[in-house]
Amino acid sequence: MGNKIRLGIIYGGKTSEHEVSLLTALSIMKAVDKNKYEVQPIYVQMDGTWLKGGPIADQVLESVNVLRLDGGVSSGSNDHDQEKQGQITLAGNQSLMGKPANVMSIHQEVDVIFPVIHGPNGEDGTVQGLLELADIPYVGTGVMASAVGMDKLMMKNVFAQAGLDQVQYMGFLRSQIEREVDSVMNQIEQKLGYPCFVKPANMGSSVGITKAKDRDDLRGALELACKFDRRIIVEEFIKAREVEIGVLGNEELRTSVIGEVIAAKEFYDYEAKYKGGGTDLKIPADLPQQVADRIAEMAKTAFQALDGSGLSRVDFFYDEENDRVVINEVNTMPGFTPFSMYPMLFAEAGIPYAELIDQLVQLGLERYEEKQRNIVAAEELE
Ligand SMILES: Nc1ncnc2c1ncn2[C@@H]1O[C@H](COP(=O)(O)OP(=O)(O)O)[C@@H](O)[C@H]1O
Ligand SMILES: [Mg+2]
Numbered sequence: 405m406g407n408k409i410r411l412g413i414i415y416g417g418k419t420s421e422h423e424v425s426l427l428t429a430l431s432i433m434k435a436v437d438k439n440k441y442e443v444q445p446i447y448v449q450m451d452g453t454w455l456k457g458g459p460i461a462d463q464v465l466e467s468v469n470v471l472r473l474d475g476g477v478s479s480g481s482n483d484h485d486q487e488k489q490g491q492i493t494l495a496g497n498q499s500l501m502g503k504p505a506n507v508m509s510i511h512q513e514v515d516v517i518f519p520v521i522h523g524p525n526g527e528d529g530t531v532q533g534l535l536e537l538a539d540i541p542y543v544g545t546g547v548m549a550s551a552v553g554m555d556k557l558m559m560k561n562v563f564a565q566a567g568l569d570q571v572q573y574m575g576f577l578r579s580q581i582e583r584e585v586d587s588v589m590n591q592i593e594q595k596l597g598y599p600c601f602v603k604p605a606n607m608g609s610s611v612g613i614t615k616a617k618d619r620d621d622l623r624g625a626l627e628l629a630c631k632f633d634r635r636i637i638v639e640e641f642i643k644a645r646e647v648e649i650g651v652l653g654n655e656e657l658r659t660s661v662i663g664e665v666i667a668a669k670e671f672y673d674y675e676a677k678y679k680g681g682g683t684d685l686k687i688p689a690d691l692p693q694q695v696a697d698r699i700a701e702m703a704k705t706a707f708q709a710l711d712g713s714g715l716s717r718v719d720f721f722y723d724e725e726n727d728r729v730v731i732n733e734v735n736t737m738p739g740f741t742p743f744s745m746y747p748m749l750f751a752e753a754g755i756p757y758a759e760l761i762d763q764l765v766q767l768g769l770e771r772y773e774e775k776q777r778n779i780v781a782a783e784e785l786e
Contacts, residue, residue, distance in 0.1 A: 408442040410459075411765065412514035412540075414531060415471065416448040417521035420611055424739065426468040428520045431741045434465050435758040441765075444514055447473050448521060456510060511538050516768055518543040518761075520740060524606055527737040528554035541772035543764045544714035545736035552710050553736040556637045557605045559710070566709035568702055568731045571721070572596055572640040575605070578630045589622055592638050599641040602626055604633035615641065642730060644721035647689050649699055650738075650749040651707045651716045652760075654767050654774070659700040660749035664689035685745060687752050695722065698729050706734050714767045717746045 415429035416422055433443050438461070445457040455473045464470050517540050519531045529551035535542045545553065552558045557575040564570070574595060581588050592600060602625035604612040612632040614625035629636045646667070650660035666684040691699075703718035710716075717738035721730040738746040742757045750760050779785065 410515045411441045412444045412446050412517040414446045414519040417526045418452050419523040421522035425521050426471050428740045430468050436761055516541045522737055541769050543768035546713055549710040549712045550736050553734045555605050562709050566705055570731050571642050574638050576636045578634040581626050596640045601639040602629050603637050604629045605635035605637050606633045642721050644723040647722050648717055648719045648745050649703045650746045651703050654713045654771050657704050660753040661688040662696055663687040663745050663749050687748055713771050714764050
């Protein structure tokens with residue numbers, strides 16, 4: 405036991421990607437070397453309640469249901485043997501953290517945390533901020549890059565500043581759309597035309613996204629997007645292949661091979677992403693070397709422009725006809741099961757899943773150490 409790294413995994417979350425997150429957590433727990441790590445589950449229920457289970461052992465990791473913590477234990481049981489067998493127990497009130505602020509209390513129980521919640525309230529810097537306040541080292545992207553990476557408008561502004569080629573876009577506030585939808589639509593028609601993509605700035609998983617083909621579509625698309633966020637982005641449509649690349653590192657960056665997403669449907673929507681609606685991943689993507697090199701360079705530039713850390717998957721459009729590579733987005737907490745694009749891209753690049761997790765934990769610890777170098781107040785200079 406003694407020298408194991410106590411690795412907390414925060415999963416679940418109040419998001420449409422809750423179940424995906426459970427799968428990711430299960431995969432990570434199964435994969436990590438139990439001689440090196442003691443894994444501690446921290447579950448954020450759909451209603452926002454936080455639960456913490458005891459250290460988890462391999463043999464119980466058969467289905468995600470174990471990770472719902474309360475479901476993994478027969479009610480009222482205080483049997484200590486159960487714990488020895490590696491069952492997750494909700495041992496007394498310690499384990500019901502309730503409000504996220506109580507995460508501060510686990511500071512003594514873990515050495516490092518891997519937050520694997522996707523989407524808002526997980527991938528957007530909020531959980532990361534909590535862990536900063538709790539002074540717990542964590543895996544992956546920091547507060548600022550998470551927040552910027554989650555907001556498609558802010559992200560595109562940062563990419564523009566970094567000189568990265570991207571599609572034309574416009575940003576609107578929900579209040580403006582509600583006040584003067586016809587004027588908004590006129591502006592969109594003038595600058596972008598049809599088809600165009602309408603997206604809530606702050607979602608992910610293609611939720612609330614519509615490809616609008618005419619003015620009627622556009623009206624409905626704006627209305628839908630406004631249900632999900634108060635900031636809306638509208639983009640010019642680009643006819644192109646979709647290719648993705650992984651970036652790994654803090655300051656010294658490594659890129660993976662490139663993968664291609666071949667969507668059978670109109671676009672890579674929620675169904676296709678999570679219900680396997682006929683989407684093929686091709687790894688590695690069939691690209692001229694010169695294009696692959698450009699993509700790798702742009703991915704690093706994007707990562708650095710956001711000040712990323714640990715991991716990101718950077719998504720591109722490749723317009724073959726015009727030999728144009730256009731950045732679409734950075735995902736700071738990409739899908740992370742062994743069958744998700746990011747881990748598969750690195751497996752192909754020679755870093756298998758368990759080792760990838762190992763490296764990410766190491767990078768998280770290094771990032772924490774680096775931060776300790778900062779002095780907090782000028783007086784400390786004396
Ligand atoms: N401007 C665009 N032109 C063409 N297709 C697009 C455009 N924007 C998005 N798409 C399609 O919609 C999908 C989801 O959009 P994306 O911005 O990646 O949102 P998410 O964050 O939900 O993944 C993309 O993978 C792509 O298939
Ligand atoms: Mg995407």
